[in-house]
Amino acid sequence: MGQKRKRVWTFTSCCHRRQETHYADNERVKVSVVRTGLEQRLIALVPAIKEVYMPCRTSYLDATGQWNISCYAELDDLPDAMVPGAVVHPPMAVVLQPLLDGLTERLCTWWLARHPEFSAFELHRVQTFVTRYSVHRGETHLTRHVDGPHVDASFILQLHSERFTGGGVRVWDSENSRDYTDYALETGDLCMLDHLVWHQSLPVTSGERWVLVVFCQKRPKRPKQHVAHAERSTARCQKAIALATSAAHATCTIDEEQAQALAHMLSSSGMDERERAAFTVGCLAASSASNQTTIVDSGALPLLVNMLRTPAPPLSKERGWAAAALARLATNNSRNKAMIAGLGAIPTLVEMLSSEQDLEAEEAASALCNLSANNEANKHLISMSGAVSALVKCLEGAKPKQRIWSACTLSNLATDPVVCRQIWRAGAIERLVHLLHSDTSKERRRAAAALASLARGEPSTHSAISAAGVRPVLEAMLRDAEESIEATSLLEVLRCHGEKAGPEH
Numbered sequence: 001m002g003q004k005r006k007r008v009w010t011f012t013s014c015c016h017r018r019q020e021t022h023y024a025d026n027e028r029v030k031v032s033v034v035r036t037g038l039e040q041r042l043i044a045l046v047p048a049i050k051e052v053y054m055p056c057r058t059s060y061l062d063a064t065g066q067w068n069i070s071c072y073a074e075l076d077d078l079p080d081a082m083v084p085g086a087v088v089h090p091p092m093a094v095v096l097q098p099l100l101d102g103l104t105e106r107l108c109t110w111w112l113a114r115h116p117e118f119s120a121f122e123l124h125r126v127q128t129f130v131t132r133y134s135v136h137r138g139e140t141h142l143t144r145h146v147d148g149p150h151v152d153a154s155f156i157l158q159l160h161s162e163r164f165t166g167g168g169v170r171v172w173d174s175e176n177s178r179d180y181t182d183y184a185l186e187t188g189d190l191c192m193l194d195h196l197v198w199h200q201s202l203p204v205t206s207g208e209r210w211v212l213v214v215f216c217q218k219r220p221k222r223p224k225q226h227v228a229h230a231e232r233s234t235a236r237c238q239k240a241i242a243l244a245t246s247a248a249h250a251t252c253t254i255d256e257e258q259a260q261a262l263a264h265m266l267s268s269s270g271m272d273e274r275e276r277a278a279f280t281v282g283c284l285a286a287s288s289a290s291n292q293t294t295i296v297d298s299g300a301l302p303l304l305v306n307m308l309r310t311p312a313p314p315l316s317k318e319r320g321w322a323a324a325a326l327a328r329l330a331t332n333n334s335r336n337k338a339m340i341a342g343l344g345a346i347p348t349l350v351e352m353l354s355s356e357q358d359l360e361a362e363e364a365a366s367a368l369c370n371l372s373a374n375n376e377a378n379k380h381l382i383s384m385s386g387a388v389s390a391l392v393k394c395l396e397g398a399k400p401k402q403r404i405w406s407a408c409t410l411s412n413l414a415t416d417p418v419v420c421r422q423i424w425r426a427g428a429i430e431r432l433v434h435l436l437h438s439d440t441s442k443e444r445r446r447a448a449a450a451l452a453s454l455a456r457g458e459p460s461t462h463s464a465i466s467a468a469g470v471r472p473v474l475e476a477m478l479r480d481a482e483e484s485i486e487a488t489s490l491l492e493v494l495r496c497h498g499e500k501a502g503p504e505h
């Protein structure tokens, strides 16, 4: 987003030219709109983009209000072009990665054709983000701006957006001109802008409009072998995200050298680098069991635990991704479970359950769940750290993942009858019964599983669950093949123990 907002233009509509076609190559205004042919790929990408999209609360003020509708995939160290408060959300980088280089190359070819004087340069991405416009106040459009004095070229790719009206890009012929052209972009249309071109997005009047925006800066071309030697932070981050991308799509096994490079990034003085490394470690650990060992052997664990304890600025994702990495390193790995606990991570993770930041609370719950699975010592440490009441509170948290992971952790802890009773007294049963009525199948299944563990754990919790009137909802769950697994198991526990405990009232 540009910082130059000198004035709000008032203009007559005499020059308003609605484009009949979406193709334009306007030399004078330094803009070009082309069709990329990416429509099918962009349609296929919609669920992944929506899944990972997490708007970043920034302190940038556009004329429509605070800018809170972009999710940043890449940010370089470019202070003047930065949106204050913006932080990278690595999952978005992973989703977009397969598209970015090709599109940047396209922009670069177009830009170089206009600037033969820059033939020794190439374009380097400094800001990559996805914006979701909607009809809500402050979310309809971005007002007239240039992308920033340090941005040499940029593009706007129209992502696939089901049914919306309004939107499109308005590009002025020059800073002082009243003449402009409106481009009604369709899925796959790429609007390329040269340095300091005045433009804006037009208000969305219904539905949602999704775009991918990339800002680039020119950098001297460097022979490829030099890049490897003088690897800057950005290059390291890109490499890490590329690894995370392959791990997200298939099994990806890393070697010792790669693990050491990641451990090195975890101890970097740059928060961005640490965040991305932690995120990548999480993806790799989830991708293969051998990665869990290679990463831990590279010395990553103490660095990750240290990151959990780092007092981080409010928008930082550092603690969240560190917890996510620990969670995945602990999955089905008893050695790592013991090592993480031995480093003293558990009390910090318990404290993170009450974090204001969704990611931190979700990932702390996921780490505690994996650490407590089939590990009596960790279960004990977790309940002794005051986790029970925090976990029960999380069952009412805003994010489904937080509720699901907390329910799983409580299931694990409930094998101890004393803790089981504590969970009940903290109010878990009412909340879990409430979750049984959730709209999402995953939550209903997890809630039924947790109630079954609680019913198994202790006669008094068994009676409390029997008295909670869960049968009708469980019978409804029996109609779904997957949900019936947890529903049957809970009905079974209630029946068996019920017989022992006497008839249900």
Ligand SMILES: O=C(O)CCC(=O)C(=O)O
Binding pocket: 001, 002, 131, 142, 147, 156, 168, 169, 199, 200, 201, 202, 211, 213
């Ligand atoms: O969404 C658009 O069409 C324009 C976006 C834009 O100009 C920007 O984010 O800088």
Ligand SMILES: [Fe+2]
Binding pocket: 001, 002, 145, 146, 147, 199
């Ligand atoms: Fe822009």
